[in-house]
Amino acid sequence: DTGVSQDPRHKITKRGQNVTFRCDPISEHNRLYWYRQTLGQGPEFLTYFQNEAQLEKSRLLSDRFSAERPKGSFSTLEIQRTEQGDSAMYLCASSPVNQPQHFGDGTRLSIL
Amino acid sequence: EDQVTQSPEALRLQEGESSSLNCSYTVSGLRGLFWYRQDPGKGPEFLFTLYSAGEEKEKERLKATLTKKESFLHITAPKPEDSATYLCAVQISTGNQFYFGTGTSLTVIP
Numbered sequence: 243d244t245g246v247s248q249d250p251r252h253k254i255t256k257r258g259q260n261v262t263f264r265c266d267p268i269s270e271h272n273r274l275y276w277y278r279q280t281l282g283q284g285p286e287f288l289t290y291f292q293n294e295a296q297l298e299k300s301r302l303l304s305d306r307f308s309a310e311r312p313k314g315s316f317s318t319l320e321i322q323r324t325e326q327g328d329s330a331m332y333l334c335a336s337s338p339v340n341q342p343q344h345f346g347d348g349t350r351l352s353i354l
Numbered sequence: 355e356d357q358v359t360q361s362p363e364a365l366r367l368q369e370g371e372s373s374s375l376n377c378s379y380t381v382s383g384l385r386g387l388f389w390y391r392q393d394p395g396k397g398p399e400f401l402f403t404l405y406s407a408g409e410e411k412e413k414e415r416l417k418a419t420l421t422k423k424e425s426f427l428h429i430t431a432p433k434p435e436d437s438a439t440y441l442c443a444v445q446i447s448t449g450n451q452f453y454f455g456t457g458t459s460l461t462v463i464p
Contacts, residue, residue, distance in 0.1 A: 283456055284358075284441050290451075297450065300451075344400060345398045346397050347397045
């Protein structure tokens with residue numbers, strides 16, 4: 243069990259640029275979740291996949307955000323035309339069905 | 355509206371001074387309640403899952419309990435290494451989203 247891996251750990255970009263994050267879940271976990279966490283807050287659900295199917299998206303998720311999990315293994319989260327308010331920690335978690343989630347250490351995004 | 359509230363926001367304890375953290379929830383139906391520990395700059399680390407009122411789980415100095423409206427995380431004789439933010443999350447029975455509280459930041463002073 244190598245744990246959930248996220249890359250990069252830190253990303254600094256200018257407002258208006260596109261960014262993409264990668265998550266490699268624990269290999270036997272078929273569920274994968276993306277969360278956003280700002281300082282002093284708990285993780286906020288963005289979306290989740292079961293295998294390659296994206297089954298739920300937060301109603302708060304802007305259409306500038308898109309996520310994929312093409313082969314049911316790793317996942318990417320892309321943010322287009324970044325804004326100041328996108329600055330946050332982006333967390334990925336994975337789990338077997340109806341089991342606790344295991345989190346990666348996140349990608350910290352800073353928008354200049 | 356589904357809601358999770360944690361209290362207190364911050365807690366400072368002397369080493370060995372036991373206390374409890376609270377997580378109250380208002381959800382349409384509870385599938386499970388989860389406790390996590392989060393250290394600065396790290397992702398949340400899973401501690402416990404509770405599924406039904408009356409259930410209790412223990413791990414070292416931590417004990418989690420669940421009622422129909424709230425959960426408690428009891429910390430017995432804490433040590434400085436227990437300092438962290440403790441998060442609770444609920445999974446509702448009608449979906450697969452997890453709703454997190456804002457956490458309790460615990461500091462244990464030697």
